Amino acid sequence: MQIKPQLVRDLIALLGPKAVLSEPEDLMLYEYDGSVELGSPECVVFPSSAREVSEIVRLANRYEVPLLGRGAGTGLSGGAIARDGGIVVAFSRMNRILEIDAANLRAVVQPGVVNLDLSRAVDHLGLYFAPDPSSQKACTIGGNVSENSGGPHTLAYGVTTNHVTGLELVLPDGEIVRTGGKNLETSGYDLNGLFVGSEGTLALVTEITVRLTRKAEAVKTLLAVYDTIDDTTESVFEITVRAITPAACEMLDGFTLRAVEDYVHAGFPKDCAAVLLIEVEGLSEAVEAQAAAITEVCKLHRAREVRVARDDRERALLWKGRKEAFGALGRISPMYYVQDGVIPRTRLPETLRRIAEIAAKYDLQIGNIFHAGDGNLHPLILFDERDRAQFERVVAAGGEIMRHCVDVGGALTGEHGIGMEKNELMSLIFSPDDLALMARVRASFNPAGRLNPGKVLPLGKGCGEIRIPHIPASAATPA
Template identity: 65%
Template sequence: MSVEPGGILPSQKARVVDSLQRLLGRDHVLYQPEDLMLYEYDGLSTHGTPDAVVFPLSTEDVVEIVRLAARERIPIVARGAGTGLSGGAVAAVGGIVVGFSRMNKILAIDLENQRARVQPGVVNADLSLAVAAEGYYYAPDPSSQKACTLGGNVAENSGGPHTLAYGVTTNHVLGLEVVLPDASVVHTGGSCWDRPGYDLTGLMVGSEGTLGIVTEITVRLCRKPEMVQTLLAVFDSVADATRTVAAITARGITPSALEMMDGFTLRAVEEATHAGYPMDSAAVLLIEVEGIEEAATEDAAQIEAVCGENLAREVRRARTSAERELLWRGRKNAFGALGRISPSYYVQDGVIPRTRLPEMMEFIASMESKYGLRIGNIFHAGDGNLHPLLMYDSRNPEQSRRVVQAAGEIITRCVELGGSITGEHGVGLEKNELMPVLFSENDLAMMRTIKSVFNPDGMLNPGKVLPTGKMCGELRVSAGAGGPGDERR
C-alpha cells in the first residue's frame, strides 16, 4: 500500500537543509520562502511550494539526494525548465525539487552512429544547434524548445509540430540512466536498437518523473532533409480548412507538419509577430513537406491542388528560409501572443482522430456560446492534436469556473470521438482525476502495479498521473487568482 507522503516536517527541515548543503554546497540548495516561490509553478497554474530546491551536478549527487530523501521520507520532484503544461514539475505536496539546470552537458555526439548522449538539463534546441553544422538535428520540437529540457521532454514524452512525420520523444530515445527511489542506478536500453528484455526505456518515457529520475539520455539524431517547402493555405471557413486536413492524408501525403490556426488566433499572432498571416481569414493551415528536392516539390504541388479543391482562398509558399522562419515564429509564439489580448488563458490538450476535426470544431464553437467564452484554436491538425485556448480573466472566479467546465466538456468529447485526454502535455496534476474517462479500473490497476514496482512508497512526484480518488473526473486547475495559464506566472 503506497502512502501519499507529505512534505518536510518543521523539525526535520534544518537537518535536511544542512545535509543537502553539505552534499551540494550552499549555493546549490534553496530553502528560503522567497527563493522557493520561483519553483511553485510550471506552465500550469496549479501551484505547490517545495521545502527545498537543489541543483545536483552529477548522477552521484542525485543518488545521494535520493538516498537522503528516502531516509527522511521526503518526496522528490524532478524539474527541468518548468515549461510543462500539466503540473508535472510542481511539488504537489512539498518535498525536495531536484532542478537539472547544472546537469546540462552534451556528453557525446556520434554522427556516424546518429546518436547523442546528454544530461537531462540540456535545452532541446541546443542539441539541434550543436549538430546543425553537420546537417543533423534532434527531431521532437515542442514549441518551448528554446527553453525546455530534454529531461523534461523524456518525462512528458513531448511532441511538437514536426512529430507528425517523425514521432514524439519516445521514438527518439534509445537509452536512459535512471536513479530509482531506493537510490540504485539502472541503465535501460542503450545506443544500439533492440536490446533484449522489456522496453523499460519506453515505459520510463512519459512516466512524468513518477518511476525514476533520469540522469542521462541517449537519443537518435536525424539527418536534415535536402529541401523543405513551407506552405500557408488561407481559408474563408474553418470547415474548409479542417476538411483539407483529411484530404491531404487521403492523397497519400505525409507532411512533416500540418498545423491549423483559426482566425481569432492568427489575428492575435499577426499583431504580435507580423508573420504575414492574413488578418481577415477564418483559418490558416501551415503545412510543411520535406525530403529530396523532387519529393518536396511534388508534395507541395499536390497539397496546393488539394487546398484549391477544398476552397482555399490562397496558398502561399515560403520562398526563403527567412520567410519560413517567420511563419513558424508566429506559430510557436502563438500562446504568448494570445497572452497580449486576454488577461489569462487556459491551454487544453486533447486528441481526436483527424477525420473528426470538422465536427469537433463545431463542438468547440458550441462551447463558446454555451459558456460565454472566447476560445482560440491552434492545432497540430495533422495528428488530430487540439490545443483550444480558453480566454478569461482569472480575477473573475465565475469566469474561471466556466473555463474549467468548458475545458472538461471538450476533453470528454475528445474521448467520445475515440481520442485521448492528452496528446503531448501530459497528465500531471491537471488530468489525473480524468484518467478514468479513458481507462477502465482494470487498466488503471495495472498502471498502479507498475508504479508500485518502481516507486513503492510513492515518494517520487506524488499526486501525478494516476487518480488520487480525491476528486471525481475533473480537471484540476486553480480557479481565481493565478488561474489556468495565467500570464503573470
C-alpha cells in the same frame, strides 16, 4: 510538510551551499511551471552527477520527504510542481552534451541540456534532434523524456520515445541503473518505452542516449488561407485521406491569428477564418510534388490563397508566429486554459464545429491553434479569473470538449502529459483494472510514492472534472 533543518544541512554538506536553496524568496521561482498549477517545494537542490542525485534520493528516503525532478519548468500539466512540498531536484547543472556520434546518429546528453541546444550542436553535421516542442528554446531533454514531448514535426518524425535508445536512471531507492544503450535494440523488456513519458514518477533520469536525424535536403512551407473553418478542416481531412504525409500540418483560427499578427508581424492575413501552416520535407523531387498536391487539395476546398515561403527568413517568420502564438494570446487575455485532447483525424471537422457550439453555449472565446495533421487539439479558453461566473463556465466548457474527444475515440493528452491537471480524468479512458495495473507498475519502482507524488494516476478526489486553474497565464508556449 515541514522539512527538518537537519535535512537542509545534510544536503548542503553533500552538494555545497551554492547548490541548495531553501529561503522562501528563492523557492517562489520553483512554485509553478507552464501549467496553471501551483505548489511550493521546501528545498531546491542542484546536483552535478548521477552519484549526487542518488545521494539526494537516499537522504529524501531517510527523512521521508517527497522529491521530484525539474528541467526548465516549461511543462503544461504540472509535472514539475511539488504538489506535496519536499525537494525539487533541478537539473540545470547537468547540462552537458557528453558525446556526439554522428556516424551512428546518436548523442549522449545530460538531462539539463536544452532541446534546441542539441540541435544547434549537431547542425554543422547536417543533423538535428527531431522532437521540437514549441518551448524548445528553453525546455530540457530530461523534461522531454519525462513527458514524452511532441511538437509540430512529430507528425512525420514521431515523439520523444521514438528517439531515445538508452537511459541512465536513479530509482526511488537510490540505485543507479542503465536501460537500453546506443544500439537500436537490446534484448529484454523495452524499459525505455516504459520510462519515457512516465512523467517523473518512476525514476529520475540522469543521462539520455538519443537518435539524431539527418536534415532533409529540401523544405517547403505553405500557408493556406481560408474563409471558413469547415473548409480548413476538410482540407486537413483530405490531405490525410490522400496519404500525403507532410512533416507538419498546423492550424490557427482567425481569432488566434489576429492576436499573433499583432504580436509577431509574420504577415498572416487578419481577415480570414483560419490558416493551415503546412511543411513538406524530403528529396527535392518529392517536396515539389507534395507541395503541388497539397496546393491542389487546399484550392479544391476553397482556400483563398496558398502562399509558399520564399526563403528561410519567411519560413522562420511563419514558424515564429506559430510557436509564439500562446504568448500572443497571453497579451490579450488575463488568463487562458489550454487543452491537449486528441481525436481521430477523420473527426476534425465535426469536432471544430462542436468546439464552436460549446463556445457559444457558454459565451466564451475559444481560440484554436493546434497540430491538425495528427488530430492533437489545443483549444484555448480565454477568461478573466475575477469573474467567478465566467470561470465556472470555463470549467464546464473544458469538460465538454474533453468528453467529446473521449466520445469520438480520442485521448486526454497528446503531448502535454497528465500530471496533476488531468489525473482525475484518467477514468474517462481507463478502467479500474487498467489503472490498478499502472498503479502496481508504479509501486514496483516507487513503492513509497515519494517520487513525484500526486501525478498521472487519480487520487480519487473529485473524479471527472477539470481542475480549476489558479494563476495568471504566463507566456508559456505549448508545443
